[in-house]
Amino acid sequence: MNTDSAGASGTSDTTVPQDLARPVDAAALLGLLPARPELLALGEPTHREETLLALRNELFRQLVGEGYRTIAVETDCLAGLLVDDYVVSGSGSLDQVMADGFSHDWGACPANRELVRWMRAHNEGRPPSEQVRFAGFDGPLEITHAASPRRALTALHGYLAARVGAEPLPCTGETLDRLLGPDDRWSEPAAMWEPARSVGRSAEAGRLRLLADELVALLDIQAPALIPAAPRDVQEAREERGEAREAREAWEAWDRACLYGRTAVGLLRYHHAMADPSAARLTRLVALRDLMMAQNLLALAARGPALVHAHNGHLQRERSTMRMGGAEVAWWSAGALVSARLGRGYAFVATALGTLRHQGVGTPPPDTVEGMLYALPGERSVLDARRLAGALGGTPPAPRVSPWFGYAPFDPAHLPGVDGLVFVRDVA
Structure with a gap:
């Protein structure tokens, strides 16, 4: 079914000058920006399309030549550690990490498998400073449920217990295990729509939130004893003397402990919101998810330049909106939160x-942005968003209307908040 004619009505004489469009490559993307950002976010308007994922892979390979060393994707941040271990050291097998290292069943996408395979091949025999890294930046959240905080809490507790001893810890591992109880209490699918089925506001969950806060505070308090005193770049310079490996491993362990702490606090906060019976519940849930994403991205930015890939709605600077449970919810996306902190660093x-014919999305109406770009030659192009906004005039055209719920057309009103626009004419 193709109902694109339900998009913007009327006709438009506006055309996009052909010289605004350039072939898509890393140099063209970076050429749109005043300086190299720490986080270069590439959005997509729909998920699981191999054409778009293959384009992401190609751009990342090119960006590695420009100094980018990390790719961060919209998948479980804890599961993603398996993928990172594999691409860095070959730990496990490709089949295993594709099955267990991705959430939302995205390990089944051939382009994701090719990305992981290429990263492992690239890293083989290279020194750490030249290796590429993988990161998931989403929380351990699925559409149907949220994960138990067990893995994050017990990993953080174990890290601290091994390094600072039992005395400073706020509780024992046995206490955590007792309070957590069976994991299926936390991952109960019915709790997504029935607040009363959530354990997020139980006495045990309240106690766990306090303990998570105390464990994270202890991690910060003990930082001088847990991480090397010298900056990371100095440690890299000591590689030949054999001093860097131990320091690098300490930094890696510290980074992961911080990730465990963020995730434990974020999950317990999310479960608390799942048990909220008020009308604000769904809005709070989507906002908390993007907050977890933003915190993970800010941590990655401190590690060096990274390519970020996710849905446009998670990366845009404007407030995001969607319909859930028959109502519209609006929240600040991860991109908006990160941009507010990093400025030009994001x-x-x-x-x-243009088309996604296998999902019923046909040729775009000519009076939409997609329709105007569809008239340009070439299958893929990148455009300076500000120059495009100028070409469209003071009043942007109405957004395209999608006949399929899984595709979100680009909103022309967002052009002032976009640094560039990649256009893919036909998604096979």
Whole structure:
């Protein structure tokens, strides 16, 4: 079914000058920006499309030549550690990490498998400073449920117990285990829509939130004893003397402990919101998810330049909106939160598309942005968003209307908040 004619009505004489469009490559993307950002975010308007994922892979390979060393994708941050271990050291097998290292069943996407395979091949025999890294930046959250905080809490507790001893810890591992109880209490699918089925506001959950806060505080308090005193770049310079490996491993362990702490606090906060019976419940849940994403991205930015890939709605600077449970919810996306903190250290390039025929999305109406870009030659192009906004005039065209719920057309009103726009004419 193709109902694109239900998009913007009327006709438009506006055309996009052909010289605004350039072939898509890393140099073209970076050329749109005043300086190299620490986080270069590439959005997509729909998920699981191999054409878009293959384009992401190609751009990442090129960006590695420009000094980017990490790719962060919209998948479980804890599961993603398995993928990172594999691409760095070959730990496990490709089949295993594709099955267990991705949430939302995205390990089944051939382009994701090719990305992981290429990263492992690239890293083989290279020194750590030249290796590429993988990161998931989403929380351990599925559409149907949220994970138990067990893994994050027990990993953080174990890290601290091994390094600072039992005395400073706020509780024992046995206490955590007793309070957590069976994991299926936390991952109960019915709790997503029935607040009363959630354990997020139980006495045990309240106690766990306090303990998570105390464990994170202890991690910060003990930082001088847990991480090397010298900056990471100095440690890298000591590689030949054999001093860097131990320091690097200490930094890696510290980074993961901080990730465990963020995730434990974020999950317990999310479960608390799942038990909220008020009308604000769904809005709070989506906002908390993007907050977890933003915190993970800010931590990655401190590690060096990274390519970030996720849905446009998670990366845009404007407030995001969607319909859930028959109502519209609005919240600040991860991109908006990160941009507020990093300024020019964050850049967002949105992706728009012309056709997605296997999902009923046909040729775009000519009076939409997608329709105007569809008239340009070439299958893929990148455009300066500000120059495009100028070409469209003071009043942007109405957004395209999608006949399929899984595709979100680009909103022309967002052009002032976009650093670049990638257009893919036809998604096979």
